[in-house]
Amino acid sequence: MRLKELIEKIKPTFSKGGKLGMFSSTFEAFESFIFVPNTVAKTKGSHIHDSIDLKRTLSVVIIALMPAMLFGMWNTGYQHFLSIGEEVNLVDTFFYGFLKVLPLIIVSYAVGLTIEFASAQIRGHEVNEGYLVTGMIIPLIMPVDVPLWILALSVIFAVIIGKEIFGGTGMNIWNPALLSRAFVFFAYPSKISGDKIWVAGLENAQNIADGFSGATPLSYAAANEIDKLPDTLDMFLGIIPGCIGETSTIAILLGAALLIFTGIASWKIMLSTVAGALFAGFLANMLGGTPYLEMPAWQHLIMGGFAFGAVFMATDPVTSSQTETGKWIYGFLTGLVAIVIRLFNPGFPEGMMMAILLMNTFAPLIDHCVVQSNVKKRLKRKSAL
Amino acid sequence: MNSNSRLKVFTTPFNSGNPVTVLVLGICSALAVTVKLQPAFVMAISVTVVTAFSNVIISFLRNTIPNSIRIIVQLLVIATLVILVNEILKAYVYDVSKQLSVYVGLIITNCILMGRLEAFALGNKPIPAFIDGIANGMGYGIILIIVAFFRELFGSGTVFGIQVIPESWYVTQGGFYLNNGLIILPPMALIILGCIIWIHRSINKDLQEK
Numbered sequence: 358m359r360l361k362e363l364i365e366k367i368k369p370t371f372s373k374g375g376k377l378g379m380f381s382s383t384f385e386a387f388e389s390f391i392f393v394p395n396t397v398a399k400t401k402g403s404h405i406h407d408s409i410d411l412k413r414t415l416s417v418v419i420i421a422l423m424p425a426m427l428f429g430m431w432n433t434g435y436q437h438f439l440s441i442g443e444e445v446n447l448v449d450t451f452f453y454g455f456l457k458v459l460p461l462i463i464v465s466y467a468v469g470l471t472i473e474f475a476s477a478q479i480r481g482h483e484v485n486e487g488y489l490v491t492g493m494i495i496p497l498i499m500p501v502d503v504p505l506w507i508l509a510l511s512v513i514f515a516v517i518i519g520k521e522i523f524g525g526t527g528m529n530i531w532n533p534a535l536l537s538r539a540f541v542f543f544a545y546p547s548k549i550s551g552d553k554i555w556v557a558g559l560e561n562a563q564n565i566a567d568g569f570s571g572a573t574p575l576s577y578a579a580a581n582e583i584d585k586l587p588d589t590l591d592m593f594l595g596i597i598p599g600c601i602g603e604t605s606t607i608a609i610l611l612g613a614a615l616l617i618f619t620g621i622a623s624w625k626i627m628l629s630t631v632a633g634a635l636f637a638g639f640l641a642n643m644l645g646g647t648p649y650l651e652m653p654a655w656q657h658l659i660m661g662g663f664a665f666g667a668v669f670m671a672t673d674p675v676t677s678s679q680t681e682t683g684k685w686i687y688g689f690l691t692g693l694v695a696i697v698i699r700l701f702n703p704g705f706p707e708g709m710m711m712a713i714l715l716m717n718t719f720a721p722l723i724d725h726c727v728v729q730s731n732v733k734k735r736l737k738r739k740s741a742l
Numbered sequence: 743m744n745s746n747s748r749l750k751v752f753t754t755p756f757n758s759g760n761p762v763t764v765l766v767l768g769i770c771s772a773l774a775v776t777v778k779l780q781p782a783f784v785m786a787i788s789v790t791v792v793t794a795f796s797n798v799i800i801s802f803l804r805n806t807i808p809n810s811i812r813i814i815v816q817l818l819v820i821a822t823l824v825i826l827v828n829e830i831l832k833a834y835v836y837d838v839s840k841q842l843s844v845y846v847g848l849i850i851t852n853c854i855l856m857g858r859l860e861a862f863a864l865g866n867k868p869i870p871a872f873i874d875g876i877a878n879g880m881g882y883g884i885i886l887i888i889v890a891f892f893r894e895l896f897g898s899g900t901v902f903g904i905q906v907i908p909e910s911w912y913v914t915q916g917g918f919y920l921n922n923g924l925i926i927l928p929p930m931a932l933i934i935l936g937c938i939i940w941i942h943r944s945i946n947k948d949l950q951e952k
Contacts, residue, residue, distance in 0.1 A: 504918060518933060522940070544924035 364388055382477040386484035411526075415489045417621050418669070421612035422493050425665065428608040429601035430454035433501050436598050437557040442566030454501075457557050458601055461496035464505050468512045469495075476521045487526025488516065494534040494669060497602025498662065498710075499541065500549055501557045507545050511537035531717045532676045535666075535710050542710070550706070552576055555598035573599050575661040575699070579706040583648040592659045603662040613668040622672035625681065626688040630667040633692025634658060641700050650700060657696055666709035667692070676717040680727040687723055691716045751874050755881030757946060762885040763939045764949060767853040771845050772886055773931040779902050781841045782890035784831065786883025788846060790876060792823045793855055797875035800863040807864075816859045817850070824849045854882055889934050897926040 371384035431447075433454030438445045445453075469488045477484040495512060515537035520529040541549050552572040553560045559571045574597055577585045587597050595605025603609075616622035638654020645651050657663060671677060671691050678687040691712050698708025705711060761767045768789075775785045796819050800807075807815050828846045831839040839846065849855065858878050863871045894900055899907035899921055911919035924930050943949045 506918070507920070540924060543927065544922045545920050546923060547920065 382484050383474055412486050414621055415486050417619050418490045421615040424608035424611040425602040428605040430458050432604055433457050433557055440556050440559050440569045441564055457501050464508050465495045465512055466492040468509045469516050472516045485526050491533045495537050498538050498600050500554045501601055502554055503548055511540040514540045527675050531714055532670050532673050535714055538710055571598050575706040578649050581648050583652050603665040606659045606664045609664045609668050623684050625684040626672045627667055629685045629688030630671050630692040633689035634696045637693045637696035661707045662709045666713055671713050678720045678723050680724050683723045683727045687716055687720055751870055752877045755877040760881045761854045761878050762882055763942045768882055773928045775845050776890040776893050776931055777926055779890045779894050781838050782886045784838045786886050788827045790879025792849055793879040794872055794875035796820050796823055797863040797871040798868050800859050801868040801871035804864050820855050821850050892934055893925050896922045
């Protein structure tokens with residue numbers, strides 16, 4: 358029997374009023390996953406036809422994340438073998454990282470999608486694809502050695518408290534992926550800060566190679582040891598310790614190119630975030646005083662999670678500003694706040710997470726102000742006539 | 743007032759009239775003293791005692807207090823009782839009293855007390871007022887204890903200071919477990935409180951706004 362026939366046959370059982378009607382959302386989700394959504398536009402009125410829907414939008418983001426993820430897997434292996442002083446070929450390096458990263462991705466998706474399906478079922482909504490990207494981003498912004506139960510807890514927190522209680526996908530105030538990271542950061546700080554946790558197996562390693570420290574560029578910088586920073590090319594390529602997906606600026610730029618080319622993410626937010634960061638960096642350069650403050654402003658862009666945050670998370674269409682002017686303001690302030698936190702708060706070597714979450718909070722306010730000022734401008738123009 | 747309506751006065755604060763989850767009063771102390779169960783428990787008892795007796799005293803005085811100065815009279819009664827409670831705590835459970843620090847003194851400004859005096863004691867006889875005070879204090883205390891239970895269990899691994907989560911689970915002992923640092927911070931208390939309100943409203947459908 359063909360799959361389509363099978364689905365048509367069991368459909369009445371899962372429809373409302375059927376024997377297993379309580380699982381109608383789950384059934385619908387799988388049906389539209391395998392084939393196409395069974396809803397079509399109503400015949401009344403005129404419609405603009407566009408092949409881009411939520412599913413396709415999110416698929417493009419997933420593809421854009423691939424370079425960062427694949428590079429992250431290789432880098433996980435590379436940093437690990439570097440730390441124990443072994444020379445290993447490319448395939449083994451990648452495979453080691455692959456085995457380290459895969460469980461994180463599986464746990465993230467399994468836990469998150471379970472909650473999504475359950476809550477859609479309870480509410481009687483359709484299951485939507487909102488978690489696909491979040492579930493991919495969460496492992497990429499965690500240290501590779503984060504315990505799986507902590508990852509699962511953070512996903513539960515982010516999806517329920519961050520998203521479902523506000524009404525599900527598209528209604529959330531904060532980026533769920535960053536919320537899960539913030540949860541780990543405050544709940545289990547020993548697993549997501551310090552110098553030992555960014556490289557796989559370093560925390561309990563016995564045979565660390567001479568001279569290997571595992572500190573990220575940002576922790577050197579926060580300690581004002583600018584001379585210890587890896588060289589610029591390494592930081593740009595991402596051959597540095599850090600969260601899985603955040604290290605390689607070039608891999609992230611590949612993703613950014615795809616997102617901008619397809620028009621999925623706003624180039625205005627990306628550009629203004631960079632501008633805000635450079636502005637804060639230049640101000641710090643002028644202020645001077647410590648080696649970190651005098652570090653060239655552009656170096657901030659290739660350190661830590663700045664690039665990843667600016668490309669994949671500040672541009673989240675749900676939690677960022679919606680108005681075009683608002684996007685410039687939102688992005689600029691995100692970059693500015695991120696660098697200010699990096700430079701002036703010794704407790705947080707990385708400011709990108711806090712900056713984006715803070716600006717997520719303010720995005721609706723920015724939009725409100727932009728809309729109101731536009732209304733005032735037009736009223737003025739009218740009364741002047 | 744017959745025994746039936748007295749029972750109603752007693753039960754309302756535990757459900758549809760709960761001072762914390764429905765009237766949203768006394769939130770600040772619910773966030774501040776709920777890191778551990780012991781101070782939360784002492785706080786619950788203190789508030790219950792103060793609410794009950796201030797209700798009785800104001801109820802006795804309700805026909806003699808001039809309306810224009812009733813707030814200051816209420817404050818005077820509450821403050822006297824709070825100072826008494828504070829002195830007793832200092833004398834008998836000094837450690838807890840130190841943990842609670844200013845929050846015992848701040849019972850004076852706890853909105854539940856003033857709310858009950860204004861809403862109930864000024865218009866009812868002493869015995870119902872006493873019941874109302876006890877019930878509201880306990881309704882507040884129960885929420886405090888629920889919040890503190892989760893915060894102490896996941897934040898410190900203990901319940902009333904007794905280790906519940908086995909020591910051998912902890913990372914320092916070679917296990918995998920870590921205490922949750924977020925739950926000790928006030929924001930998480932607010933989230934737990936929110937979850938309690940969520941559960942309460944899904945059970946009692948009358949409380950849901952249309």
